Amino acid sequence: EPEVTQTPSHQVTQMGQEVILRCVPISNHLYFYWYRQILGQKVEFLVSFYNNEISEKSEIFDDQFSVERPDGSNFTLKIRSTKLEDSAMYFCASRELAGVTDTQYFGPGTRLTVL
Amino acid sequence: SQQGEEDPQALSIQEGENATMNCSYKTSINNLQWYRQNSGRGLVHLILIRSNEREKHSGRLRVTLDTSKKSSSLLITASRAADTASYFCATSYNTDKLIFGTGTRLQVFP
Numbered sequence A: 001e002p003e004v005t006q007t008p009s010h011q012v013t014q015m016g017q018e019v020i021l022r023c024v025p026i027s028n029h030l031y032f033y034w035y036r037q038i039l040g041q042k043v044e045f046l047v048s049f050y051n052n053e054i055s056e057k058s059e060i061f062d063d064q065f066s067v068e069r070p071d072g073s074n075f076t077l078k079i080r081s082t083k084l085e086d087s088a089m090y091f092c093a094s095r096e097l098a099g100v101t102d103t104q105y106f107g108p109g110t111r112l113t114v115l
Numbered sequence B: 001s002q003q004g005e006e007d008p009q010a011l012s013i014q015e016g017e018n019a020t021m022n023c024s025y026k027t028s029i030n031n032l033q034w035y036r037q038n039s040g041r042g043l044v045h046l047i048l049i050r051s052n053e054r055e056k057h058s059g060r061l062r063v064t065l066d067t068s069k070k071s072s073s074l075l076i077t078a079s080r081a082a083d084t085a086s087y088f089c090a091t092s093y094n095t096d097k098l099i100f101g102t103g104t105r106l107q108v109f110p
Helices: none
Strands: A005-007 A010-013 A019-024 A031-037 A043-050 A053-057 A065-068 A075-079 A088-095 A110-114 B005-007 B010-014 B019-024 B031-037 B043-050 B055-058 B061-066 B071-076 B085-092 B104-109
Touching (some): A010 A019, A019 A031, A043 A065, A043 A075, B010 B019, B019 B104, B031 B061, B031 B071, B043 B055, B043 B061, B043 B071, B071 B085
Parallel strands (some): A010 A110, B010 B104
Antiparallel strands (some): A005 A019, A019 A075, A031 A043, A031 A088, A043 A053, A065 A075, A088 A110, B005 B019, B031 B043, B031 B085, B055 B061, B085 B104
């Protein structure tokens, strides 16, 4: 069964460094998302992406964050200058169909630790 | 803003028993979804129920939705040790942004 994959599974970085988290969505999906979950807290929406542009973003998704679909398969989240509070599990998700009732399929997550 | 709150926060049961988890939210919704998360792992989609539906089944899962009370319940029948996980509800309204609840940690003892 097709699934969303994410790399790396765990990323450790120093505060102020740039990180790029990578995702390969399910191949025929058209809508892509990033969410994050700080340890012990709720899963929070960061950004949605369709047709090579951001469709919606949350207050968390400030100028330090950016997303890109550099080729036909990858979807990346870049954090330009990491802060301690960026430490979290980052989930990528993808969805196939148009409309607001279709299921989002999540990847296994990348655990980001900022020291 | 929409906000899902699950109760109980934690639930411990024996294998074979049924587990019921509840989710309440604050605003209108188009649909409500339930996800499972094993410790430190990704989110697995379980079931989606639309705002015009009242009940839905999938295997040992039964989900109900009461839009007048802004609440949903997830029932897992004949639980197994492998059902041990955290369960989250997530809502959306006129956007595909999912708003997740706080989750219920389910422990099923063999």
